[in-house]
Amino acid sequence: MYPAGINYLPLALPFFSILVGAFGFLILFLYIGALGYAYEQVGLSPRAALLALGGSLIGSYFNLPVAETPAREIVSGEIVPFFGMRYVVPVVVNWPGTVIAVNVGGALIPGAISIYLLVRKQLWVRGPLAILCVAIVTHLLARPVPGLGIALPVFVPAVASAVVALILSRRQAGPLAYLGGSMGTLIGADLLNLNRVQGLGAPVASIGGAGTFDGIFLTGILAVLIASFSSGGAGAGSQPEAGTGPI
Numbered sequence: 001m002y003p004a005g006i007n008y009l010p011l012a013l014p015f016f017s018i019l020v021g022a023f024g025f026l027i028l029f030l031y032i033g034a035l036g037y038a039y040e041q042v043g044l045s046p047r048a049a050l051l052a053l054g055g056s057l058i059g060s061y062f063n064l065p066v067a068e069t070p071a072r073e074i075v076s077g078e079i080v081p082f083f084g085m086r087y088v089v090p091v092v093v094n095w096p097g098t099v100i101a102v103n104v105g106g107a108l109i110p111g112a113i114s115i116y117l118l119v120r121k122q123l124w125v126r127g128p129l130a131i132l133c134v135a136i137v138t139h140l141l142a143r144p145v146p147g148l149g150i151a152l153p154v155f156v157p158a159v160a161s162a163v164v165a166l167i168l169s170r171r172q173a174g175p176l177a178y179l180g181g182s183m184g185t186l187i188g189a190d191l192l193n194l195n196r197v198q199g200l201g202a203p204v205a206s207i208g209g210a211g212t213f214d215g216i217f218l219t220g221i222l223a224v225l226i227a228s229f230s231s232g233g234a235g236a237g238s239q240p241e242a243g244t245g246p247i
Contacts, residue, residue: 005092005203006101010060010210012079012086019217023053026221041227042174043117052113053220059105060213063206067100074098075147075201082145083153087210092203098149099204100194106208106216107190110182117175126168130176133164134184135192142189142212149202150193151211157185158215158222165226174227181219185212 009016030039030046039049077091102108118127137160138152145151161181165173190207197205208216 005090006063006065007061008088008090010213012088015085022221039224042223043120056105056109056217059109062104063101063204063209065099065101068096069098069198072199073201074203078147080145080148082151085154087148089147090203095203098197098202101204101206103206103209106213107186110216114179114183117179121175126176127179130164130168130180131184134160134180135188138185138188139192142193144196144200146200147202149197149205149211150189152189152215154214157181158218161219162222162226174223177226178223182216185216
């Protein structure tokens with residue numbers, strides 16, 4: 001069993017509050033009916049999308065440990081700045097080493113949604129291609145940060161996934177942006193950089209957590225905006241074809 005330090009908010013509270021505020025604006029736009037059709041284009045009903053994004057925010061606090069590296073000098077209780085963001089290093093005592101963990105809100109929930117979109121939208125070619133392209137970009141730009149683990153400039157996943165998605169398919173740009181931005185970031189920035197974690201002094205190296213969660217979360221919001229602008233002018237009151245409605 002790991003002590004309570006395994007669970008913590010991935011961002012300093014003022015920066016985490018910005019993500020909460022962005023989520024609040026989405027709720028407002030959905031309430032007035034401005035983004036309902038865009039969510040349908042992505043492949044989720046507005047209710048399911050809000051549950052997913054809300055679950056990501058809440059789930060970002062929780063990390064599930066899967067492995068650990070040999071004990072080294074561990075950083076504790078600091079705020080680490082990186083590319084304009086401030087990330088939290090939890091307070092730990094008698095820590096075993098760097099714990100490799102999977103973040104619920106930044107990895108498990110986006111991963112489950114990505115699998116659903118891949119199957120529902122039948123993106124068997126464009127989906128993996130979007131993931132591959134974003135993974136290459138994020139892998140090249142991700143950096144090991146002492147005390148934190150692997151970090152990525154916050155807007156890289158969103159910008160890279162938007163460009164790739166619009167190039168691959170304007171009609172399916174929304175789900176492609178989500179697939180590329182979430183799975184591409186998890187693979188390129190986190191999984192392919194696990195070998196660089198040892199020796200950074202991070203108590204927890206969280207896949208989809210501090211360092212990459214903010215970028216993955218913003219990608220989910222951006223995917224909806226892309227769908228809204230790339231839906232070819234369809235009205236908010238348009239209905240999907242029978243049998244194809246989102247969950």
